[in-house]
Amino acid sequence: SGRSISEWLSSLPACILLLLVVVFSTSSDIHNQILQVGEHYWPGYYKLRVDPVAPTCDPNVNVEEQLQARLAQTEDDDLGLDLFDAAPVDPDLIRTSIENARQDCQNKFTAYEEISDRITPSVEAFRAVELFVSDAIGVGLVSQKFILITLIFLCAMTATLKRHHIAMRPVLHRLDHYVSSSAQVIANCVLLTSVFAFRELAHSDGTNLPSEEAMLHNFWVYGIALLLIVSIYNLIKVPAHLKPGGNIGYALLSVPLYSTMAIIAGIFFFSHGHMPGIGIYLNTLMDLADMFLNVGLYVWIGMLLKQTRFAGLVLNLFKPWKMPPEMLAFVVVVLAAVPTAYTGGSGIFVIAAGAVIYHEIRAAGARRNLALAATAMSGSMGVVLRPCLLVVVIAFMNREVTTDQLFGWGVWVFALSAFMFFIMVMFVNRQSKIQLASVGDALPETFSQIKPLIPYILCMGGVIMFYNMALNVQLDEFSAARILPVMMIVILIFEHITKKDMVSEDGKSTEPHKGIEYCVRTATNQTTAEIGALLLLVACSICLGGMIERTGVVEMFPSDFSSIWTAMALMV
Numbered sequence: 001s002g003r004s005i006s007e008w009l010s011s012l013p014a015c016i017l018l019l020l021v022v023v024f025s026t027s028s029d030i031h032n033q034i035l036q037v038g039e040h041y042w043p044g045y046y047k048l049r050v051d052p053v054a055p056t057c058d059p060n061v062n063v064e065e066q067l068q069a070r071l072a073q074t075e076d077d078d079l080g081l082d083l084f085d086a087a088p089v090d091p092d093l094i095r096t097s098i099e100n101a102r103q104d105c106q107n108k109f110t111a112y113e114e115i116s117d118r119i120t121p122s123v124e125a126f127r128a129v130e131l132f133v134s135d136a137i138g139v140g141l142v143s144q145k146f147i148l149i150t151l152i153f154l155c156a157m158t159a160t161l162k163r164h165h166i167a168m169r170p171v172l173h174r175l176d177h178y179v180s181s182s183a184q185v186i187a188n189c190v191l192l193t194s195v196f197a198f199r200e201l202a203h204s205d206g207t208n209l210p211s212e213e214a215m216l217h218n219f220w221v222y223g224i225a226l227l228l229i230v231s232i233y234n235l236i237k238v239p240a241h242l243k244p245g246g247n248i249g250y251a252l253l254s255v256p257l258y259s260t261m262a263i264i265a266g267i268f269f270f271s272h273g274h275m276p277g278i279g280i281y282l283n284t285l286m287d288l289a290d291m292f293l294n295v296g297l298y299v300w301i302g303m304l305l306k307q308t309r310f311a312g313l314v315l316n317l318f319k320p321w322k323m324p325p326e327m328l329a330f331v332v333v334v335l336a337a338v339p340t341a342y343t344g345g346s347g348i349f350v351i352a353a354g355a356v357i358y359h360e361i362r363a364a365g366a367r368r369n370l371a372l373a374a375t376a377m378s379g380s381m382g383v384v385l386r387p388c389l390l391v392v393v394i395a396f397m398n399r400e401v402t403t404d405q406l407f408g409w410g411v412w413v414f415a416l417s418a419f420m421f422f423i424m425v426m427f428v429n430r431q432s433k434i435q436l437a438s439v440g441d442a443l444p445e446t447f448s449q450i451k452p453l454i455p456y457i458l459c460m461g462g463v464i465m466f467y468n469m470a471l472n473v474q475l476d477e478f479s480a481a482r483i484l485p486v487m488m489i490v491i492l493i494f495e496h497i498t499k500k501d502m503v504s505e506d507g508k509s510t511e512p513h514k515g516i517e518y519c520v521r522t523a524t525n526q527t528t529a530e531i532g533a534l535l536l537l538v539a540c541s542i543c544l545g546g547m548i549e550r551t552g553v554v555e556m557f558p559s560d561f562s563s564i565w566t567a568m569a570l571m572v
Contacts (some may be wrong), residue, residue: 024140175246198279
């Protein structure tokens, strides 16, 4: 089928950028293994990475001639009109110095000849590959910030055009549209004014900024300017499906959260005469570029997961047991904690598998409120489990704790939350009788449902084993963002080869597989707006946090608490 303009201008570039992030991050692992291979076959390989430079000294210098020349020079210096007599010259010390210098020179020539002899055609071929990967890593490190800022504005413009920004309420009426779109225009004007002032401030003292920093300033200005143009276009173009009229209270709830944060922060900074304030805090995203790129990757992972049959196949394991809807809801919420953790705790798992989860729980006889609650909680229970990105961010910001400590206690938090949910749905709010199928009837059917899952388990295990054995990388909170996209693509390739049916959009049925290209394209189409809405919200929340920090509100709270329970109660 033909590609839309949005796919050519938004989804395709976003897919390329996300793949570049995976390639650049994986190239570091590949380079480490290449260096180990080089050291294994050519000990001291680090000396062979570049061609040696021939020494410029003379290894066959005549010691006696040099000695006489030094002595003659010393006598000439003694003829000067010095106030005090110079110390007598010891010829033996000078001779020893010349001999040591000649020996050092000979050693340099020996090392040069030894290294030159070791650089064989095979070393040159291996070195060419290794240096190419090393250069790729360098390009990746330099371009990381530019990839992030390009991804932010590319996806933010897509989210604006699709009216997909995060808000408390969707746009349903014309009044909602005008209020929401006007707020976005105002917010983008505030952001543009601040980043422009920040750029002028950076150049105000007449210093020449590094080219990378100057380009980043321009990227911010031009990116927000384009976002402003898109938001003005959105304001003018009213969707035809909107209902007339509306309520101002509901309309205010439809304002994107990023707009509200940007306007509030803008009022504070501008009223205090600090025009570049928002721009300064926006630029702090670049200090953690790799982490925020991982956010984009986790969103993509969730959307790729949505294109597979994996979630539906896992839920099929529990159908033979004929669980009451409350028990099924508990099981689903607990099981969903794992993919929630592996998609960064971004809530994207609800978007990816929410339709399937909601349909299955409703099919089991659950009332609508329970199905909605279980679907919502399926995207939140795993935020405290390894390798959730949110916990990694907290550990990075607070140097007093480690990820191991947080994830260690996170298991207990998860267990407590699961237990409380179990008590609530099974004892406090249960409306169905517990009439499970007999083990004799359910177990054989469960085993039969495991068979379709085996290829998926093998695909996932194969990817994990490849990274572990070939690249010496384990799947953890630091590597999940670059391993999981590869895992999802491998699963999609498997489904494409075997022509497995894919899940329909409503999650109620399956449809013929349309190929891996279609699946990746569809996943990326759904990813772009999500990334733009999420990262723009994160950026503006950082600005709002900077405003709160400057107001001194934080200092009003006590610096420590006498009880951990008091601290927990205040935070909760």
